[in-house]
Amino acid sequence: MTCKRSKVTFQRRENSSVRFHCCVPQCTASSKFNSVLSFHAFPKDKDVQKKWVVNIRRDNFKVTQKKRVCSRHFRCSDLIEPLNLGGRRRLEKEAIPVLFHWNNFTVPAEQPGVLKGIKTDQLHDDDPSMDAIADHYHHDYIHTSAARDHTEDLLVEIASLQKQIEEISLSSRFCLERFAASDDDIRFYTRFATHAHLMAFWRLVEPAAGKVVTMSRAQAAANTDDLFDTAGAMSLQPIDEFFLFMTYLSLGLMQRDLAHRFRIHQSAVSRIINTWAKFLDMVLRAVEIWLDKKTVKAHMPEVFQHYSDTQVILYCAELRCQIPNPYQSDAFSTYKPQWTFKGLIGMAPHGAVTFVSSLYKGTISDREILKHSGIEAFVKPKMAIMVDEGFLVENCVSCKVHIPSVLSKRAQLSGSEIWKMQSLARLRRHVEHLIGRVKENKIFSTVIPLSLTGSVNQLYSVACHLVNYQNGSLVKNWPDTD
Incomplete structure (x- = not known):
């Protein structure tokens, strides 16, 4: 016989001089807080x-007068x-x-076998049937414990399978x-040195x-009737739209x-690139990326000790573009045949x-x-x-210009001019490394298609400015020798 138990509430007993605790494992009932339990x-x-x-289920348990079992563990019919x-x-x-945590407070079904036909009131300590009863309950305890362990193993296996499904799903998505987890991949797809660098910029x-x-x-x-386009665009989170743009800029x-x-739809890709x-x-x-003279002076590397008044190193970068139509021939460079x-x-x-022009x-x-x-x-x-x-x-x-000497009509340069030219050449390599970082983005290391002429200014500006966020310092305190 089973009975439905209502939710137990506990109330502190102010006048209770003797406090009892239930000795059943996993039960925390105490007479200190009790208005229902006995x-x-x-x-x-x-x-x-x-x-x-x-x-x-208490092994080597010694029964004393102070040991108690609370009323939660008895049938309703057993309570008077x-x-x-x-x-x-x-x-x-x-x-x-008979009602415990391990059986969800339900009465276990009667087990056939050794208990069937045995009248327990006729048993004594030395009766073999008493050993049979004890063996039966011990077997039931082992069976329940094994079932619980098996359930826990299944839960662990389910969690492992769910993790595998998530990993497979993630590996099939490009995001x-x-x-x-791979800084090498982050560097390849975005030009940010590490995932931490990228996330620091993203938070900005x-x-x-x-x-x-x-x-x-x-x-x-x-502006579109293409439902697939809109649905496809909505499938990307903002951070993945940013990742798409950086992948486009980096790999072209x-x-x-x-x-x-x-x-996603190709038109959604175009919209994302233009938007970002x-x-x-x-x-x-x-x-504001231009630095004042005091800040530049404070960070001046030792390799510039002979040119410590230098505020900025200027470099004129050239980007190749697709051959335009005859009306755009004024893009032809006189410095390079392209x-x-x-x-x-x-x-x-x-x-x-510190400076990027159009x-x-x-x-x-x-x-x-x-x-x-x-x-x-x-x-200044x-x-x-x-x-x-x-x-x-x-x-x-109006300011001073550090520029290498040229031979002009002279047959040779003086020793100081040669030293100055070599020194400046070594220092200018740093800005060439900077341009190299910009051109690591494949869009600028190859011929720029005419289709990008409308947005190439923005793409170039973004690539140049991002150098300050993507990497560490370009210039170190290198010795002034090759």
């Missing part, structure tokens, strides 16, 4: 007492409620505790999370990124390739990017690019700039 001593009848001990208020609850004769732009992505998706939904993959990798190019360009240009874009980039002596057509002169770039507004008379020997701007700025 606590019952072990019966004096040795036969019934042994059954109690076997049922509560008091007739008057304040009376004590009693147990039926030969009542045995940032898939490569988060994330607050504004969510709004931009939401607005971009809304505009895409309003075709948009169709990216659509297959990220499992505009957004990052706007965010990064808003950051069609190019030119941009001015400035680096502080310790390696930070891109101009390849036919622009050094003087013109210096004038249109806006660098003149930053340099007491500063110095360092440039390549091909960058002829000595009379265009």
Whole structure:
């Protein structure tokens, strides 16, 4: 017989001088807090007492007057409620505790076999049947324990299988999370030195990124009838849209390739690239990267000790572009036999990017690019700039210019001029390394297609500014020798 038990509530007994604790394993009931439970001593009848001990599963248990079993472990029919208020609850004769945590407080079914036909009230300590009863309960305990262990093993196996399913699902998706554990992969796909570098940058732009992505998706939904496009775009989280853009910038993959990798429509790829190019360009240009003279001086590397007044090293970068139509022939470079874009980039002596100009057509002169770039507004008379020997701007700025000597009509240079030229050549290598980092992005190391001419300015600006976030310092305290 079973009975449905209501939820037990506990109330502190203020006037209780004697406190009991239930001795059943896993039961924490105490008479200190009790308005419902009653606590019952072990019966004096040795036969019934042994059954109690076997049922509560206490090995080498010594029964004393203070040991108690709470009323939760007895059937409702075994409890005799008091007739008057304040009376004590009693147990039926030969009542045995059968409701426990390990059987979910349900009465176990009667087991056939050794107990069938045995009248326990006729058993004695030396009766062989008593050993049979004990063996039966011991076997039941072992069986229950084994079942519990098997259940735990199954739960562990289920958790392991769920983890494997998640890993398989993750490995089939092209997303940032898939490569988060590999800094080599992060470097390959994004040019950030480590996953930590990438996440540090993401935390800077994330607050504004969510709004931009939401607005971009809304505009895409309003301007297209392609339901697949909108659904595909919605399948990427903002951080994975950022990862797609960085993968595009780093590897120069075709948009169709990216659509297959990220499992979205090709038009969604185009929208994501354009959105993130505009957004990052706007965010990064808003950051003041030009450093004052005092800051530059504080971070001046030892290798610049002979040129400690240098504020910025300027370099005119050229990017190859696809041959345009005849009306765009003014992009032809007179310096190199190819069609190019030119941009001015400035680096502080310790390696930070401090100036990025827009891109101009390849036919622009050094003087013109210096004038249109806006660098003149930053340099002061007491500063110095360092440039390549091909960058002829000595009379265009009010500050000092460190530039290698040229032979001109002389047959040879003096010793000091040779030393200066070699020294400047070594120092200029640092800014060449900087340009190398920018051109690690495959878009700029190959011929730029005409289809990108509308966004190449933004892409180039983002690539240049990101150098400050992606890597460590370019310039170290190298010895002044090769």
